[in-house]
Amino acid sequence: MASKNETHINEFILLGLSSEFQPLLFGIFILIYLFTLIGNTMIILIVSLYSHLHTPMYLFLRSLSITEMLYTTVTVPRMLRDLLHKNKEISRMNCAAQFYFFCCLGASECFILAFMAYDRYLAICHPLHYITKMTKNKCLYISLGSWVTGLVLPLANIIMVFRLPFCNSKIIDHFFCDILQVIHLACMEVLPNTLIVIKLYVLIYTFLVIPLPFMLILLSYIRISMNVLRIRSAAGRNKAFSTCGSHLTSVSLFFGSATITYLRTEAINTYGGPKVWSLLFLVFVPMLNPLIYTLRNNEVKKALHRLGHTAFSG
Numbered sequence: 355m356a357s358k359n360e361t362h363i364n365e366f367i368l369l370g371l372s373s374e375f376q377p378l379l380f381g382i383f384i385l386i387y388l389f390t391l392i393g394n395t396m397i398i399l400i401v402s403l404y405s406h407l408h409t410p411m412y413l414f415l416r417s418l419s420i421t422e423m424l425y426t427t428v429t430v431p432r433m434l435r436d437l438l439h440k441n442k443e444i445s446r447m448n449c450a451a452q453f454y455f456f457c458c459l460g461a462s463e464c465f466i467l468a469f470m471a472y473d474r475y476l477a478i479c480h481p482l483h484y485i486t487k488m489t490k491n492k493c494l495y496i497s498l499g500s501w502v503t504g505l506v507l508p509l510a511n512i513i514m515v516f517r518l519p520f521c522n523s524k525i526i527d528h529f530f531c532d533i534l535q536v537i538h539l540a541c542m543e544v545l546p547n548t549l550i551v552i553k554l555y556v557l558i559y560t561f562l563v564i565p566l567p568f569m570l571i572l573l574s575y576i577r578i579s580m581n582v583l584r585i586r587s588a589a590g591r592n593k594a595f596s597t598c599g600s601h602l603t604s605v606s607l608f609f610g611s612a613t614i615t616y617l618r619t620e621a622i623n624t625y626g627g628p629k630v631w632s633l634l635f636l637v638f639v640p641m642l643n644p645l646i647y648t649l650r651n652n653e654v655k656k657a658l659h660r661l662g663h664t665a666f667s668g
Contacts, residue, residue, distance in 0.1 A: 363520040365443045366539070370436040370529040371629065380437040386641050387430045393644025394419035400657040407657060410488045411477070411597075414470045415647060417497035418604075421466060422640040425459035428452060429530040429636050436529065449531040450516040454508055456530065460612075461563040462504035467605055468567035469496050471574040474598050479581045507559060514552045515540075528629055530636075568609050575602070600650045604643055611635040 371379060401407045401416040432452065436442045444452075473493075476484050515533060518540040526535045533556060540549065575598070582594045611634035648654050 363446070363524045363539075365445045365524065366449050366531070366536070367525045368432075368436055368442045368444055368529060368531070369525060369527050370433060370442055376437045380434055383430065383437070383637060384434055386637055387426065387434070390426055390637075390641040390644075391423060393641065393648075394423045396658060396661070397644055397647065397654070398423075400654065400661055403661070404657050407653065408490060410473050410490070410493045411470075412653075413490065413493040414466060414473060414497070417493075417500070418463065418466050418470070418643070421459055421463045421501075422643060424455075425463060426636060426640040428455045428459060433529040444531065446516060449526075449536070450512055453515075453531040453533060453536070454512050457508035457511065457533075457559075457563075458501075458504040460504075461507055462500045463608065464563050464567040465500035465503060466497065467601070467608065468570045468574075469500065470601050471571040471605070474601060475574040475578055477597065478578050478594050504563075507562065510555055511552075511559060514548075514555065518548070518552075528632070530632075532632075564609070564612060568605075571605055571609075596650075600647045603646050603650075604639075607639045607642060608635055611639060 397419040398416050401412045429452070432444075473488055476488050480487065511533065515536055518537075520539045521541040523539055526532070526539070528535050537549070537552065537556075578594075578598065582591050585591045585594065611631065615631040615635065648658065
């Protein structure tokens with residue numbers, strides 16, 4: 355039975371990035387967002403247009419760029435809008451939709467990064483069988499499977515969390531509908547058993563989309579390192595490791611910042627809180643990835659040069 359103090363809340367208020375420098379923040383973040391869209395679009399174009407890039411490594415890179423474009427678009431435009439508006443209300447339905455797509459695309463990116471590590475493992479540790487074990491069609495199916503799995507896994511979260519009764523406060527101290535913030539607004543004294551079940555499912559979901567893919571990545575690179583260290587020549591070892599450098603950097607940035615964000619410690623709350631740390635993997639990592647894969651990859655740089663030459667000469 356509902357509590358007498360319970361109110362029917364159909365909208366929430368996103369506090370966002372409260373600062374006296376909001377117009378300046380808007381200018382900075384819109385430039386970062388545009389750079390993210392342009393950088394990832396360029397990678398999608400060159401991989402799609404040039405047949406010599408139709409290899410598993412670059413097909414996975416294209417899938418990663420598509421995912422990151424959508425991932426950052428789920429949260430950043432709303433954040434930009436709230437930086438310029440006093441009315442920061444968001445309906446329960448829109449909040450649920452934002453949270454759902456945030457979870458979908460975040461999970462999909464974790465899976466794609468894990469399969470990219472597996473691809474490097476096959477290429478380095480099983481080079482003779484690589485062509486048969488990792489084909490173009492398999493890459494497409496893996497990417498599609500990552501997206502479909504990402505779409506399915508958060509459904510129970512959405513149904514359980516947003517069917518809860520909310521009372522007292524409707525303020526979400528964040529710039530997007532983060533699940534932990536939303537759960538704190540629920541009438542905890544009303545349905546304690548339900549909240550325990552929800553938190554347990556959130557824990558299981560989090561394990562499936564963050565620690566499990568990360569452990570697969572770690573296992574792949576342990577096997578890669580063991581194999582590469584058997585190579586006698588330093589040039590051969592450097593060549594093998596060079597194909598993994600961009601992916602390792604991307605994995606470190608994404609999983610590192612996501613882990614720090616959701617590791618609730620006093621240090622994190624002191625130095626900016628979860629909002630500031632969330633900016634790392636929601637805003638800055640999607641911007642940096644096109645740079646990481648471009649600057650460290652000669653094939654991508656050559657393709658970008660050809661694309662630019664074609665565009666200007668045309």
